[in-house]
Amino acid sequence: MSRDVFSRVPLKSPAVPTQRRAAGKCDVPSGATKTEPSIGCPPDWFEHCCERARENVEIDPLRSGKGTNTLVRFELATRPLFCQLGDWVVAQFPMRVARLLGCTPEAPEEESYDHLFAQLLSRKLDAIYLNSVRPETLLWRYLRNSPLIQKAFHFYSPGGPLPHFLIHISGSFDSYMKRFSPKTRKNRLREIKILQGLGDLKLIRVTEASEIDAFLRAAYGISQKTRQFKRFGWGVAARDPRMVSSEMQRLAQQGWLRSYLLTCGNVPCSYILGQQSESTFYPVAAGVDPGWQDCSAGTVLLLRVLEDLFRENSPVFYDLGPYVRHKQYFATESFLEAEVWLFRRRPYPLLASCIYRACNLASLGGGAVLERLGMKDRVTHFMRRMDRVAGRSGSRRALRAA
Secondary structure (H helix, E strand, C coil): CCCCCCCCCCEEECCCCCCEEECCCCCEEECCCCCCCCCCCCCCCHHHHHHCEEEEEEEEECCCCCEEEEEEEEEEEEEEEEEEECCEEEEEEEEEEEEEEEECCCCCHHHHHHHHHHHHHHHCCCCCEEECCCCCCCHHHHHHHHHHHHHHHEEEECCEEEEEEECCCCCCCHHHHHCHHHHHHHHHHHHHHHHHHHHEEEEECCCCCHHHHHHHHHHHHHCCCCHHHHHHHHHHHHHHHHHHHHHHHHHHHHECEEEEEEEEEEEEEEEEEEEECCEEEEEEEEEHHHHHHHCCCHHHHHHHHHHHHHHCCCCCEEEECCCCCCHHHCCCCCEEEEEEEEECCHHHHHHHHHHEEEEHHHHHHHHHHHHHHHHHHHHHHHHHHHHHHHHHHHHHHHHCCC
16 A cells, blocks of 8 residues: 555544443443444454354353443453564464453443453463453453452553544545545555556445355455465454355345455455444455555455445444554544453463563564664565565466456
8 A cells, every 4th residue: 555645634533323422531432222333343253253162151240330231251262372573473372262252341340340250260261352442441440450350360452552443434435535635546546547457347245145155255265365364374264164154144134244345357356254233334354365465456445345335325334443554544533442461370371471472562663663764664565575476476367367
């Protein structure tokens, strides 16, 4: 993606119809109503489509601040903890991790959280993982200050609270594009024209059960080529295709399925496996064929999808997800959240957490140095170049064959 960005407009917290904002630093929605799901609470069915053995743990109801009981669910499974220096995996540790499913629970008093974590401590586990804790909540303060947590766990939040980005689907797509500088709009049009010059450019929307098989064949084909899958086992290709298909069939029956595939000359370039639940569109998984990354196939797909969503004006938000630097250029709103690891105070989890934390600090420090020297983008491009070259030759052959 080009380095030039749109004229800076301060991001604001999401204003959701029918929801009140909670007091706090981020001015974020207070929670879900019966008809409005919580913003930033992505669906978790995709994580269940791996073939690894797992145990679902349901904790006794936790009384929320609204006077209702909330059943808190965790997935207990063995998963690798990747210790990385940039894109280089230094080590990986198999960890027995309890991962929170669904939205982060809210409680009016610390005793409820004592009850929750005491029950988790009775399980055989190395760590607890919470993917989204908002810093203005009681839970965040509890995790930082609770005697129970300090005694039993080592708290670690990579990066601390960071923005979770959203795009507010309001008005027209043209008005959204005006947020970008004239130079950036020109570059985006140029990227589309480059792809159009290579073949007929099509955006395929997938909402019906009959369209799922063809979409998954294309998505799996792209995902298997990506560095995320090859190095870390991430993405659609790491999931059981029968389970993914079954879940997508369920979404189609509920009217929630909304996925997209971008093709150029009938060759799949990039995809978004998504669902639209009530007010929010969630990109559950996405991928770009390495051979088409230099043509900005990922950016072109995102803009085409946004154009389609603005045209229908159906969701209120496009959830861009947790912090990644380039997402801020597309976002219109944000709120703060933190990823939290709680490592058991035992030799093996503490060793793994120390190496994990050291690698993260070294990566952040090295990235900051390269950023100041103006070399970060060039080094990143060089490290990924071999992946793109390998994928590009295969993609061009496929395009000629098509």
